[in-house]
Amino acid sequence: MVSLKVENLSKTYGKKTVLNNISFEVKDGEFLSILGPSGCGKTTLLKMIIGIEKPTSGEIIKNGKKITKFDSSKRKMGIVFQNYALFPNMTVLNNVSYALQLKLKNKKRAREESIKILKMVNMEEHLNKYPSELSGGQMQRVAVARTLALKPDIILFDEPMSALDADNRLVLRKELKKIQKQFNTTMIYITHDQEEAFSLSDRVMVMREGNIEQLDKPNTIFNHPKNEYVKQFVTNHLIEKVRSIERCTGIDL
């Protein structure tokens, strides 16, 4: 079963084309990264999938149903932002249980479920803390837990780790992968970080100026880049890394 299908999606602002007639599919339970430099249209694409921006033309189909005109609240999707968007006046637990409580109309059950999910993201020790008392990585865990709690069909991530330091990213990356396997949720992950995209995803979609340059497994993209742009954008970065290791260690890799 196809989880999400994007068909001929376009977005123009006046004369400027941000997305140029793009189509792709995301399979059920798949982890797809959308990779590209800033201004390539990836955030606009995400906004249209989540339903806060309307496409100029094209369709978005979820489980065989056209959802292009659906309100965000009807799409059963969750989103995690780079700046977390946690509610600053609520504790960790309340941040997660707030929406759940409204959904279940049962405070006790909502709290129990929230604690369960917070345990999964290793935040059970911080239930009564406020966001300002947490580190960036911890805040991002809460944001993920808040989204997971509502059991959405698809979770979208908008550069969720850009604000974190390298160590934290590495830890969080592993955890995210674990969570994805555990919940088997379809995830769409926006990033400009090649390493992140390659290490997390089942498939990677490379974008440039509103077009899809290549959509493949990380291996395929790395070994067989479709064109010069993909090669430059994806591999140059990794080659740079290898060279810097060479320079540091003196070993010829």
Add this chain to the structure above:
Amino acid sequence: MKKRSKLSIFIFLFLLVSVVFPIFNMLLKIDWSDDSFQKLITSTAFKNALFNSLFVTSIATVISVSLSFFLAYTLNRTNIKHRSILKLLISLPMLIPSISHGLGLINLFGVNGIVTHFFNFNIIGSTGIILGSIIYSFPVAFLIIDDGYFYMDNNIYNAAEVLGMNKWQTFKTVTLCYLKKPLLSAFFAIFTMIFTDYGVPLAVGGKYLTLPVFLYKEVIGLLDYSKGTMIGLFLLIPALISFLFDTFFKNYGNVDGNQKYVVKENKIRDIVATIIVYLIIGFVIVLLGSFIYYAFVNNVMLDKSFSLTHWEYVSSNNLSQYVFNSIFISIMVAIVGTIIGYFSAYVTARIKGKLSKFLHLLTICTLAVPGIVLGLSYTISFNESFIYNTFVILIMVNIVHFIATPYLMAYNALLKVNQNYEVVAKTCNIPMYKIIIDVIIPCTKKTIREMMVYLFVNSMVTISAVTFLFNSKTMPLSLLINNYEGNMMLGEAAVISLIILVINAFVKIIIYVINRKEDRRKVKYEFNEEAI
């Protein structure tokens, strides 16, 4: 239709009825058919009033802004002690009507004034207007410039030092660059404020006629609305320039004052600055203190014994009714004005679109309408409607008169609140009103409190916008000062000024205490933090 667009349309309609309609209606009703405009502008009375207004306003503005710049400099760039208390004291003059400043000067320097006993001094006329206008306006200029200091990027000072710039170079290239907009902004705002004020000249101007008093006399005395409007047009000009400048002039200061400026040691500078600041504040306190003296002394000329005669006279003349009127109007303006200001800001800061931009401009353009002109437009436009002669029109005119500033407070605060909350709410199926009540309002509660205080205090002290609109049942307290002062009942006028001062100070102190308590409780969550 979505609830949020309904909100925009509601606010748009409110502004249409309360701002656009009265102003245009007033302008359309000017009778251009005969040569009355020609007659007006060529008349000696008008020419004199215009010249007088320009003369006193220019001098008072230059002094007021320079004084405020000095105060802001002292409080930000020297090691003066008790800054927050000094800031509070500087804002004291904002708690009483402008007419009271004139009254205070008469108490001190009038024919029978306290100081006049020792020195021969004549305050009536241009000197009095200039002095009164300075006292009335400098706290506002101070706040604007002080804000300018707050939003400076203090890292640049470190950079300047590293580059080896001397003090004068640093001042010229860094400080003035950041303060250009606040200083010019203060200049225009104060010019407009003094140019359009009629409280001070009415109290202390004597025969020295200024433009707003001219307008006031034409409308109140001769009921000549058309001529009043023509004069009003001239009052609109500086306000309009000030508004255009503020809206379109680029501002360099945009950094939150996180990086603290380190003041260098300089004892002589600190001592000199402290003495001057204390002298200025001392003068303000003496002026306000004169109300206490006049209010509790039987007769300043003949019998200087303690007495409650003035209080008894005032209270036997419906005082409680007027106090009630003022407090009722001010509370209603504070509540309704805050709701309207807050939700307008919500629409413009958090829902983008063409209507939002238009609403933003429409709301802040109320800054360009002087109170006396706004009041006149309301008289002309609503005199046959059911709201005329009721509290509703007084509340409405005050809301429109003062809404721009609290609106901008809310606008700035709401821009800083994480823009993704609404998206999270949508995807989590949380109704928008719930997210506003449970997250966005708590995040901005300090701003909301400040908006309410601003509206309350200003409604308590205003005389310009309401002067044509009250009747015997709805008359606010501030206008009584005018009556008593006109009849040379200085003791009674002092009593009223004191009551207004005490009520406003009380409200300010309550909010100050609430804010302090909240800070001290070490609230675990901090708002406006970029990371959240």
